[in-house]
Amino acid sequence: MKQLALFTLDEEKPVKTDEWGTFKDSLRAPIHNWFTYPAGFSYKAVEASLNTHSITTGQIVYDPFMGTGTTNLTAKRLGINSYGVEAHPFVYRIARTKLNWDIKEDRVVTAVAYIESWVRDQRKNLNGDLRNHLRQEFPELILKCYEDRTLFDLLLIREAITNGNFPADMRDFLFVGLTSLLRQVSTAATGWPYIAPKKQKTTSLEKDALFEFSRLIFRMMQDILITRFEAHPDYPNTFHAIYNGDSRNTEGLVPSGRVDHVFTSPPYLNNFDYADRTRLELYFFGEARSWGDITQNIRTKLITSATTQITRDSPRYQLSDNLHKACPEVYDFLSESVTQLSKLRLTKGGKKSYNLLVSGYFNDMFLILADVYRVLKSEATAVFVLGDSAPYGVHIPTDELIGKIGIAVGFSEYHLDILRERGGKWKDNPQRHDVKLRESIVTLRKS
Ligand SMILES: C[S@@+](CC[C@H](N)C(=O)[O-])C[C@H]1O[C@@H](n2cnc3c(N)ncnc32)[C@H](O)[C@@H]1O
Incomplete structure (x- = not known):
């Protein structure tokens, strides 16, 4: 695994990629900065990926974790079509607004x-x-x-x-x-x-x-x-089909075998509660009045990435048989980590259900990867920006596991690039441990 292997836009200038997983660049860019979404990524990363994979006007890019629409907005600006799916209704509405440039x-x-x-x-x-x-x-x-x-x-x-x-x-x-x-x-x-x-x-x-x-x-x-004024002259002819839905299954929304490139960043396995990020907004607009409202209207709709989403007795948080059948190597590795976590949690004050979190996360990512494979054309690539984690100090190498699950759902190869190691994003991580973490790009190719 090496650093910065994939993305070079201009041979003269080295590309600074360590902030691609953060929203910093986007906060300085028109329209992107209409809503500060700390979970968002850099529009420069999207541009670089579209460039590297030679995606041009008339082609189609898809973001299954659309968030506030960074991928789609960048595509529109470059005259490229896009699909996007976002499960959080409030965040979806922000993306929808940012993609409408017909306001007079x-x-x-x-x-x-x-x-x-x-x-x-x-x-x-x-x-x-x-x-x-x-x-x-x-x-x-x-x-x-x-x-x-x-x-x-x-x-x-x-x-x-x-x-x-x-x-x-x-x-x-x-x-x-x-x-x-x-x-x-x-x-x-x-x-x-x-x-x-x-x-x-x-x-x-x-x-x-x-x-x-x-x-x-x-x-x-x-x-x-x-x-x-600055956008590609073809932008008025592009389409941007975006949905407030669940990217674990987009049949009926995103057609099979039509997408030229996927660029996305799933929630990281780091126990941040995306629904809670919008608590102020939801309370202000009267869309929720309590923790329970947010759980019912939002938390349950998102892929599992925080312990606050978990109900302990649901089968959703046991490693699935489908994952077992498709990818025994990953299943066995995760089973061991989950067993370790279920013992460790009993020794910790907070007794956090990281065992269930890890199981739920990979069950969901398995479904997402299979759906992404379905929508891609052959020869096309899917790029995932993501971070690994170490709940209670147990290292879960998310990038490698996602790569391997990708192969199990049909991709022919995967490649990892490191964006940065143990950056600021983890400074606030409540789980103090010594494991070196990284933020990576996983590129999967469909043959
Ligand atoms: C890391 S953020 C992506 C942010 C995006 N790249 C941007 O710049 O705004 C992950 C997003 O996935 C969304 N999400 C979680 N579960 C989902 C699901 N099952 N289907 C679609 N979106 C989901 C979250 O609400 C969150 O907005």
């Missing part, structure tokens, strides 16, 4: 003028105790994250968007603008992975939410104008 400037100006005037009018109508009013609308967590006046403005903007007579795509656009504002004007530390209402940040104290909202919406419009 004059309609944006009218929408912002309407919202500004509506919010100013409503501010005057507030009778009685503001805190009481807010308490009826929002769970405690939201109340703790904002100054009352700011939260009241955010609520009014939300109501203006919901009740205004906007077409669906404009409502999405305004919704993403408001979503983007939520963490900017919060007085609490709302960073990844968890919200800490007790930690106060001072930078947002003076911000006027309505002013910031209008500014953001105009900046988003500007992003669309820049992107339309």
